[in-house]
Amino acid sequence: MTADFATRVADAVARRGRLCVGIDPHAQLLASWGLTDDAAGVRAFTETVVAAIGPHIAVAKPQVAFYERHGSRGVAVLEDALTSLREAGVLVIADAKRGDIGSTMAAYADTWLGDASPLRADAVTASPYLGVGSLDPAVELADATGRGVVVLARTSNPEGGGLQTATDAAGRTVAQSVVDAAARHNADGPASIGLVVGATRDHGLDLTGVGGPVLAPGLGAQGATPDDLARVFRGATDLLLPSASRQVLAAGPDGAAVAAAAQRLRDEVETALS
Numbered sequence: 001m002t003a004d005f006a007t008r009v010a011d012a013v014a015r016r017g018r019l020c021v022g023i024d025p026h027a028q029l030l031a032s033w034g035l036t037d038d039a040a041g042v043r044a045f046t047e048t049v050v051a052a053i054g055p056h057i058a059v060a061k062p063q064v065a066f067y068e069r070h071g072s073r074g075v076a077v078l079e080d081a082l083t084s085l086r087e088a089g090v091l092v093i094a095d096a097k098r099g100d101i102g103s104t105m106a107a108y109a110d111t112w113l114g115d116a117s118p119l120r121a122d123a124v125t126a127s128p129y130l131g132v133g134s135l136d137p138a139v140e141l142a143d144a145t146g147r148g149v150v151v152l153a154r155t156s157n158p159e160g161g162g163l164q165t166a167t168d169a170a171g172r173t174v175a176q177s178v179v180d181a182a183a184r185h186n187a188d189g190p191a192s193i194g195l196v197v198g199a200t201r202d203h204g205l206d207l208t209g210v211g212g213p214v215l216a217p218g219l220g221a222q223g224a225t226p227d228d229l230a231r232v233f234r235g236a237t238d239l240l241l242p243s244a245s246r247q248v249l250a251a252g253p254d255g256a257a258v259a260a261a262a263q264r265l266r267d268e269v270e271t272a273l274s
């Protein structure tokens, strides 16, 4: 029997710490690494990052957009990175932010969570704004395969608040309704639903009883610090996955410097949350 996603994350975090490193080959980062803004540059960048973090970090989060912008050759780089990260024992959350009507969602699920897919990851990020229930095909496949669906609840960007903090007649925010749906699912079945809750501001959510990982982007380039985590997430830090991309990646192009930056931030996060 395959362990569920929350259990797999807990095991990985116990071995390597909570930090999730984002792999975001921005055009500006490629330039600062002396690489070309094309699939060859993205390959050199990605291979350096994967080799640097592979032995040290529990969770990686490649940003799919930066691969897709280079067409099929960019996606081939991502495919190879997913294989290498798997072989290095790193759990991968593909940051694709998928969301559609259920029948199309099933195809997205096959792509990112299907055992036979060349693009399979351990989890995929998903947008609940076609209704949390529209994500069911992905959640069902995640349940069956020990993978995860990491659903946007309260994102790290300033524009998210208007929509995500809108309230229903009972005063519950949209973001809290996403959290509550995840908690219900994880309590009843395999704990396959995670949440995205930005580390950049007070989120105003009750995260007790979520039962799944909480991915917290916003460390570093977006302004959040390790010390902010304990305050923003109060008691709910068990399965917290603070995430940083540019803060770690800016240490390149030297792979040893990327590895050192990742380990330093990982240790700062552990100290801040201990």
Ligand SMILES: O=c1ccn([C@@H]2O[C@H](COP(=O)(O)O)[C@@H](O)[C@H]2O)c(=O)[nH]1
Residues within 6 Å of the ligand: 022, 024, 063, 095, 154, 155, 156, 157, 196, 197, 198, 217, 218, 219, 220, 221, 222, 243, 244, 245, 246, 247
């Ligand atoms: O709420 C969200 C959800 C996803 N992200 C993604 O995380 C990284 C952040 O990169 P940094 O360089 O650490 O700022 C990026 O891929 C975003 O798309 C997020 O920032 N906030």
